[in-house]
Amino acid sequence: MKAPSRTESAEATYVRTTPSSRALYEQACKVMPGGTTRTTVYFAPYPLYIERGQGAWVWDVDGIGRLDFLQNYSALILGHAHPRVTAALKAQLERGTSVAAANPIEIKLAAELCRRIPSVETVRFTNSGTEATMFAMRLARTFTGRQKIARFEGGYHGTHDFAEVSTKPDLGLAGLSTSPRPVPDSAGTPQVVVADTVILPYNDLPSVERILRRHGKDVAGVIVEPVIGAGGVIPGEPGFLRGLRDLTRELGMILIFDEVISLRIAPGGAQEHYGVTPDLTAMAKVIGGGLPVGAFGGRADLMEILDPRLPNAIPHGGTYNGHPLGMAAGLATLEVLTPAVYEELNRKGEWVRGRLREVFEAHDIAAQVTGIGSLFNIHFTSVPVRDHRSMRSSNPRMLRDLFLGLVNHGILMAPRAMGSICTPMTQEDLQALVDAVEQVTIERESEWRELGA
Ligand SMILES: Cc1ncc(COP(=O)(O)O)c(C=O)c1O
Numbered sequence: 001m002k003a004p005s006r007t008e009s010a011e012a013t014y015v016r017t018t019p020s021s022r023a024l025y026e027q028a029c030k031v032m033p034g035g036t037t038r039t040t041v042y043f044a045p046y047p048l049y050i051e052r053g054q055g056a057w058v059w060d061v062d063g064i065g066r067l068d069f070l071q072n073y074s075a076l077i078l079g080h081a082h083p084r085v086t087a088a089l090k091a092q093l094e095r096g097t098s099v100a101a102a103n104p105i106e107i108k109l110a111a112e113l114c115r116r117i118p119s120v121e122t123v124r125f126t127n128s129g130t131e132a133t134m135f136a137m138r139l140a141r142t143f144t145g146r147q148k149i150a151r152f153e154g155g156y157h158g159t160h161d162f163a164e165v166s167t168k169p170d171l172g173l174a175g176l177s178t179s180p181r182p183v184p185d186s187a188g189t190p191q192v193v194v195a196d197t198v199i200l201p202y203n204d205l206p207s208v209e210r211i212l213r214r215h216g217k218d219v220a221g222v223i224v225e226p227v228i229g230a231g232g233v234i235p236g237e238p239g240f241l242r243g244l245r246d247l248t249r250e251l252g253m254i255l256i257f258d259e260v261i262s263l264r265i266a267p268g269g270a271q272e273h274y275g276v277t278p279d280l281t282a283m284a285k286v287i288g289g290g291l292p293v294g295a296f297g298g299r300a301d302l303m304e305i306l307d308p309r310l311p312n313a314i315p316h317g318g319t320y321n322g323h324p325l326g327m328a329a330g331l332a333t334l335e336v337l338t339p340a341v342y343e344e345l346n347r348k349g350e351w352v353r354g355r356l357r358e359v360f361e362a363h364d365i366a367a368q369v370t371g372i373g374s375l376f377n378i379h380f381t382s383v384p385v386r387d388h389r390s391m392r393s394s395n396p397r398m399l400r401d402l403f404l405g406l407v408n409h410g411i412l413m414a415p416r417a418m419g420s421i422c423t424p425m426t427q428e429d430l431q432a433l434v435d436a437v438e439q440v441t442i443e444r445e446s447e448w449r450e451l452g453a
Contacts, residue, residue: 010404011045017408020061021049040073043415048407053080055424058412066412067429069419074229074261074375075285077345078333079424085289088332092324106322109331113287113297116267116334119257119277123297124306125322129260129284130158132294133223135316136280137162140221140254142305142314148215150198150222150253153180154388156230157223157258157282164189165197177389178207202228202387203236205243212251221254226270229261232391233370233377233418241276254302260284260294264420265373266342289329341423345374348421348430352376355434363441365448378402378417398448405440
């Protein structure tokens, strides 16, 4: 790829170097709205079309290789086409794809999740994190006989109706930061859902306590990401999750940890890291080894509501629940993920966050690098990022410059500047990320300074 010049805009470089992606996008626009089937992989002027991945790398349809710090939004903790995962998939594939029957391998993955994750006494599989949070919320409503679900402003729990309130609200409609109002994510979110959703401010225990006490016996459950993922990789602060645990127990509310992303920070997820055990846990991403697998699990007395041998059990169908390919890929992945592997990944994450902070400090650019374990997120703001409102102060123009600039320098990250580290990444790969961020900073420094950075 011809190197970007200082005078050319990041977008111009992108368009110049990715003609095959552009051509495919034009075809896609004829058959899919906006040319995409996944909003989160679209970015303007058109998304990158990736042909293959191997280890830490992906190659686009123009043959350009990039280091993949996105890893399918943190799911591919072992990188692309890990030999153990590929072998497990091949072996399973030869036995057929799916059957309407129980399969032995689902028991193995279930047992492994129960063994690792403190809150998970029993577990059920789904095909996505979306279904996992949906069922966890349904269990909370069924168990308590209450209707409302409390959730945090700026959290992300997937794409079902109850997940789609105040994920990224119009701040003009969202009320005070200490008493946020529910704002539907789109006109398609049912009004009844908005009315039955209580919005809480992250990392602000006194406000959470005041709001939850006010709603008292109406709230069935509180769903929280112990580390906000999609909303900026914001870790829960010391005492916050513990306080939430104590409060929900006192008020008879079910505490649901959404660990779809945070499960990658320790064998038992963020709940192990923080030493706080929820009632239910929603899971996905790493537990499927790159295949569409989700799960929800927790206290056996709560999960029992799904037992089909009991009267009035909650039905939990799903043509592909416990799909043998997903189970095989997930199991192979977890077998590789020993405690030592997490330690190594987390050490690399700490190193990256430290070096990135140094780059911005050296160039006097107001930026925060948040994260935990092998996750990180860059925010262009002088305000410490600890909740949704502070995250929203990040400069969107700088985020876009950085994202496209990094694509042009051979690095793939999320457009919102989130990244994750996978096991095949070497020290040279991590250094390449830091160097690319510095290079883009140098290229855009003067423009960014005019933006008041
Ligand atoms: C915390 C969290 N919960 C739920 C989901 C939804 O998972 P899925 O995309 O598998 O439906 C995501 C997806 O990124 C997530 O980050």
